[in-house]
Amino acid sequence: MRLFRRSIEIILANQAPTGAYIASPNFPTYHYSWFRDGTYIAYAMDAAGEHESAQRFHDWAAGIIAARASQIRNALERREKGERLTSQDYLHTRYTLDGREATEKWPNFQLDGFGAWLWGASQHLALAGLEAPPPKWREAIELLASYLAALWDYPCYDQWEEEPDHIHIYTLVTIYGGLQASAKLLKRRQWADTAETIRSFVLANGVIDGHLVKDIGTKAVDGALVAASTPYGMFMPDDPLMRATAARIEADLRKEGGGVHRYKEDTFYGGGEWILLTAWLGWYYVEVGEPERARELLALVEAQANERGELPEQVARNLNDPDSYQPWVTRWGPIAQPLLWSHAKHLILSNALS
C-alpha cells in the first residue's frame, strides 16, 4: 500500500505542466515523453482514480497529433497512390515535454505507441465516466486510426525500438486494440474490419508450436506478448494460445524464479529483468484467474524499489549477457530509476489484484 501511494506521487511529480510524462527524470536519454510509456502511465492513473492527471496527458497527446494533421494526410495520400513513404511521412515516437520532435537521431518509425494511445484514450473516457471525446481528441483519433489502418503491415521498429525490418506481433496487437476502440468510439465499421484482418494475419503468420512469436518469421517469444489479451483483447486470457504463450514466457524468459526478461537475446544493459514486464505477466495472471501467481510477481516487483520507493527499468540480475552490462553504463549512465512506466505497471497490477 505504501508503494502504491508512492508510485502515484512519483508519477505526479514527473508530469510536466504541459501534461507530458517524462519517461525517467534522472536518465538523460529518457528526458522525453513516449506515446507508449505515457499511455500505460495514464491508464494506471485512471485505474488509481487520478483522472485529472490522465486527462492532461491525453490532451497533450491529442494536441501533438492534431498539430500534425497535414503530415498525416500527406502520408495517407502517398500511401494511397502507392508511393514510397520516407522518414518525413512518419510520426515520431517520442516528443519533448513541450511537444516538439527531438533533433538527435532516433529510430522514430514505431507504430505500437499510437495503437496503445487509441486504446488508452477510450479507456480514459470510460474510466473517467465521460460520454464523448472532446473535439481535439476526436480529430486526433480520426487521424491516427486512419494512419494505422493504412500502415499496419509496414515493417517498423518494435516496442524496444529495435528490428526495423520485421513485423512485430506486439505492434499488431496494439493496433488491433486501438482500431477496435476507435471503431466503437467514432462508429467506424471499417476500422473494426481492419482489426479483424490483423487478427487473422496474426493467427496465420504469428503462431509457432501453439504460441505467439515475437516477430513474423521468428520462433522465439517476447515478454510483452501477454498484451495480446491483456489489455488489447485480440484473444481471451484463457485462450490456449495465450496460455501457451505465457508458459513459453515463463520457460524462456524467467530464470530461477526471477522477473521477466524482454527476450532471450536482449543485451541492453546486459539484458536484465524488467519490472514492467514482471508486473505485466502478473496482470495477465489476475485476468486468467491465478491471483497467487500474480501476488508472487507483485512481491518481486516491490522488492526492487530503492529506499526512496523508486522502481528501476530493469534489474541487473540473471543477465542474458553480463559482458554487455558495463558498456551501457559507460554510454548512458546507471539503469533508469525511477522509470515511470515501471511505476505504472506496478499500479495496474496492485489495482487489478485488489
Ligand code: BGC
Ligand atoms: C525502451 C522503450 C521505452 C523507452 C522509454 C527504451 O529503452 O525500449 O520501450 O519506450 O526506453 O522508456
